[in-house]
Amino acid sequence: MSDRSGQIVATLVDAFSELMTADPAAFRTKFRKMAADPFAFYRGSACLFYADVAQREDPWADERTSRVWIQGDLHAENFGTYMDGDGVLIFDVNDFDEAYVGHFTWDVTRFAASLALLGWRKAISDDDITMLVQRYARAYLDQVRWFVDRADDRSFSLRLGTTDGAVHQVLQLARLRTRVRLLDGITETEGFDRVLREVPGLRRLDDGERATVTEAVERYIETIPAAKRFRGVTYTVKDVAGRSGFGIGSAGLPAYTVLIEGYNQALDNDVVLSVKQGNVAAPSRVVTDPAIAGAFQHHGHRTAVSQRALQAHADAFLGWTDLDGVGFVVGEVSPYEADLDWSELTEPSEIAPVVDYLGRATAKVHCVADSDADHSLVPFQTEDAIMRAVAGRDDEFVAWVVQFAHEYAAQVRADHALFVEAFRGGAIAGVSSSTS
Numbered sequence: 001m002s003d004r005s006g007q008i009v010a011t012l013v014d015a016f017s018e019l020m021t022a023d024p025a026a027f028r029t030k031f032r033k034m035a036a037d038p039f040a041f042y043r044g045s046a047c048l049f050y051a052d053v054a055q056r057e058d059p060w061a062d063e064r065t066s067r068v069w070i071q072g073d074l075h076a077e078n079f080g081t082y083m084d085g086d087g088v089l090i091f092d093v094n095d096f097d098e099a100y101v102g103h104f105t106w107d108v109t110r111f112a113a114s115l116a117l118l119g120w121r122k123a124i125s126d127d128d129i130t131m132l133v134q135r136y137a138r139a140y141l142d143q144v145r146w147f148v149d150r151a152d153d154r155s156f157s158l159r160l161g162t163t164d165g166a167v168h169q170v171l172q173l174a175r176l177r178t179r180v181r182l183l184d185g186i187t188e189t190e191g192f193d194r195v196l197r198e199v200p201g202l203r204r205l206d207d208g209e210r211a212t213v214t215e216a217v218e219r220y221i222e223t224i225p226a227a228k229r230f231r232g233v234t235y236t237v238k239d240v241a242g243r244s245g246f247g248i249g250s251a252g253l254p255a256y257t258v259l260i261e262g263y264n265q266a267l268d269n270d271v272v273l274s275v276k277q278g279n280v281a282a283p284s285r286v287v288t289d290p291a292i293a294g295a296f297q298h299h300g301h302r303t304a305v306s307q308r309a310l311q312a313h314a315d316a317f318l319g320w321t322d323l324d325g326v327g328f329v330v331g332e333v334s335p336y337e338a339d340l341d342w343s344e345l346t347e348p349s350e351i352a353p354v355v356d357y358l359g360r361a362t363a364k365v366h367c368v369a370d371s372d373a374d375h376s377l378v379p380f381q382t383e384d385a386i387m388r389a390v391a392g393r394d395d396e397f398v399a400w401v402v403q404f405a406h407e408y409a410a411q412v413r414a415d416h417a418l419f420v421e422a423f424r425g426g427a428i429a430g431v432s433s434s435t436s
Contacts, residue, residue, distance in 0.1 A: 001422065001427060002418065004414075004415070004418060005418040005419075005421070005422050005427070007051075008045075008048060008415055008418055008419055008422065009422050009427050009428055011045075011047055011048045011051050012045065012047065012048070012428065013428065013429070014047075015047035015280070015282070015285065016047075019253065020430055020431050021430065024430050024431045026244070027431045028431050030044060031044075031419075031423050031428070031431060034419065035416075035419070035420045035423060037121060037416070038117050038120070038121070038409075038412050038413045038415075038416040039114065039117045039118055039121055041412065041415065041416040041419055042075065042113070042114060042117055042412050042416075043073075043075055043077065043114075045415075045419075046072070046073045046098055046110075046282035047282045047285060048415070049110055049113075049282070049408075050106070050282050050283055050285055050286045051285070051286065052408075052411070053103075053106060053109065053286075054286035058103055058105055059400070060103075060104070060105050060389050060390065060397065060400075061103045061105065061389075062385075062389055064380055064385035064388075064389075065103065065104050065105075065385050065386055065389045066102070066103050067101050067102065067289070067292070067377075067378065068101065068102070068103075068104050068366060068378055068382045068385065068386075069099065069100075069101060069306060069309040069310050069365075069366065069369070069377075069378055069382070070099065070100060070101070070102045070103070070104060070106055070107045070283065070310075070366070071093050071095070071096065071098070071099055071107050071310060071362075071365055072096075072097075072098030072099045072100050072102070072106075072107070072281055072282055072283050072306075073095065073097070073098035073110070073282060074093065074107040074108075074110045074111040074114075074362065075110060075111060075114035076111065076114045076115055076118050076340075076342060076358075077114075077339065077340070077342065078093060078094060078095045079091065079092070079093055079094060079339070079340045079358055079361060080092075080094040080170065080337055080338055080339040080340055081094070081170055081171055081174040081336060081337055081338045081339075082094060082315070082334060082336060082337055083174075083334060083336040084157075084312070084313030085228070085313045085314075085316055086313065088157070088159055088313075089159060089160060089171050089174050089175060089336060090157050090158065090159055090312075090313070091158040091159070091163060091167050091170060091171055091340075091357070091361065092157070092158065092311065092361050092364065092365065093310065093311075093361055093362070093365045094337065094339070096303055096306055096307040096310060096311075097278075097279055097281075097303060097329075098279075098281045098282045098283065099281060099302075099303065099306030099307060099309075099310055100281040100282075100283040100284050100287060100292070100302070100306060101283075101287065101289075101292050101377055101378065102283040102286075102287050104366055104382070104386055105401075106283065107362060107365075107366070108137065108140060108362065108401055109401060109404045109405070109408070111136065111358070111362060112133045112136060112137065112401050112402070112404060112405035113404065113405050113408040113409050113412065115129070115132055115133055115136060115355065115405065116129050116133065116405040116406055116408075116409035117409045117412060117413075118342065119132060119348075119351075120409060120413070122346060124348055124351075126406065128348040129405070129406070130402050130406070131348065131352070132348060132351055132352060132355050133355075133401060133402045133405045134398050134402060135352055135355050135356055135359070136355040136356070136358060136359040136362075136401075137359065137397065137398040137401040137402070138359070138394070138398055139355070139356040139357075139358075139359025139360050139363075140359035140360070140362050140363050141363075141390065141394055141397065141398075142359075142360075143156075143359065143360040143363035143364065143367075144363045144366070144367060144383050144386050144387060145383075145387060146363075147363065147367040147368070147383040148381075148383045148384060148387050153312075153367060153368045153383075154312045154313075154368055154371075156360075156364060156368070157312065157364070158357055158360065158361055158364075159171065160172070160175070163357065164353075165353050165354065166340065166341075166344075166345060166350070166353075166354050167340070167354060167357045170338050170339070170340055170341070171338075173338045174336050174337065174338040175336075177335050177336055177337075177338065178335060179268060179269065179335045180268050181335065182272070182333070182334075182335035183267075183268070183270055183272070183335075185197070186199075186257070186259075186272055186333070187239075187259060187270065187272070189267070193238065193267070194238065194239075194259060194267055194270050195238070195239045195259070196239045196240075196241045196257060196259055201243050201244045202241045202242070202243055202257070203241060203242035203243065203244065204241055204242075205240060205241060205242060209242075210240050212323060212324070213240050213256050213258065213275065213323065214237050214240060216275070216321040216322065216323050216328065217235065217237055217258055217260075217273070217275070217321065217330075218235075219321045219322070220275075220319045220320065220321035220330045221235050221319070223301075223304070223319035223320050223321070223330075224316070224317070224318070224319045225372040227371075227372065228316045228372065230263070230316075232264075233261040233262075233264065233265060234260065234261060234262060234263060234271070235260050235261070236260060236261040237258060237259070237260055238259045238260060238261060238270065239258075239259040240256060240257070240258050240259070241256065241257050242254070242255070242256055242257075243255050243256065243257050253276060253277045253279055254276075254277045255274065255275065255276040255277065256274075256275040256276075256328075257272060257273070257274065257275075257333070258272070258273040258275055259271075259272055259273075260272075260273060271317065271332055272332070272333040273317060273330055273331065273332060273333065274330070274331055274332075274333050275321070275328050275329075275330050276328060276329055276330075277299075277300070277326060277327070277328050278298060278299025278300035278301070278302060278303045278320075278327045278328060278329050279299060280299060281299070281302065281303075281306075291377075292377060295376070295377050297320075297322075297327065298320075298322060298326070298327025299327045299329075300320040300321065300322065300327030300328040300329040300330075301320045301327055302327075303320070303329040304318050304319055304320045304329050304330075304331075305373075305374055307331075308369065308370040308372055308373040308374070309369045309370070309373045309374065309375075309377075309378070310365040310366075310369070311365065311369075311370055312364065312368045312369070312370060313370060314370040314372070314373075315331050315332055315334070316332075317330065317331055317332040318330070318331045318332075319331075340354070363383075366382050366383075366386070367381075367382050367383040367386075
């Protein structure tokens, strides 16, 4: 095994050993999905990205820009829609499981390398990949500068009235979705009420576990900001089940689906909550400041607090709880979520305006927080800090991001081949093969 192959295996085992031991089958599935192509490998190996960038010089990191709220796993497939607290459909970053405090450049470069990998998968030339990364980085800087010049940061959002093209289409598709359709897929009527539908991955609980989860939901209610907390019957638990079989990044993490009464007793207004164990954020493995780690009760708390810091209008149901001392993040399974579909975006000319929007969306999560966000960890205006660090060197910053994108994408392609051979060869103990 080469030194780099050994480093890849050691980094993955160090990051996931406890979860791999608890559920080796889930990690065999995760690793087989990662083996599909370099982009899939990149999505599932954020821990390796941070192990690498922590060793690189970052000329844009200073006392402030090295400790801003970051999404933590920013790649091309982590953008989509949500319905904000004002009832407006928004296109934005949509995954906060790895969110933490770190270098703002980590989000920018992680996305840029993902764009280069996506371009390579679509057989786009290096020159066109350069153009796309340049557009993303310049859109990011332009939007950060916009926030510096505006008093009301939260007035900016990517919505139906401010977008066109593929991003506008995603918002239109989200608009067609309904709560009833979501509920009909996840639940069924039993007598005169809804219960969770028996679907693959659903696990029924015994009375003891059900009581434990129900008590955890009751504690969760207190973590919702008072201004967003509903009254009356909203949080009454109607059904609870365990669940499994979700994305690459969440393999092995225990989770529950909870059906609650919702806005009123009408069956078309029930709400489905996701209660998922918080994972160890990948950036936290290289950020060594104990004050940052000490700010969070557990990883469920960290996920919810980070999301409020990164989203202008966070989910009204967002909160956290614990089960047997382990932290869980809680949020609504929203009917209005639609992901950006890259499959029909094939030409650079089609992708270019999309990456403009993604650059602006990245700037927004860095610079605009929910009104209930905790500002104690980052007690300054991120946009001011970033503009001071770049200080008129836009071209230099863009060139640096482009160089990183090409170099690291090439590294990922080589790493993917090493990972596949290590996995096939049984080098990842406990998960590389199955006789079942």
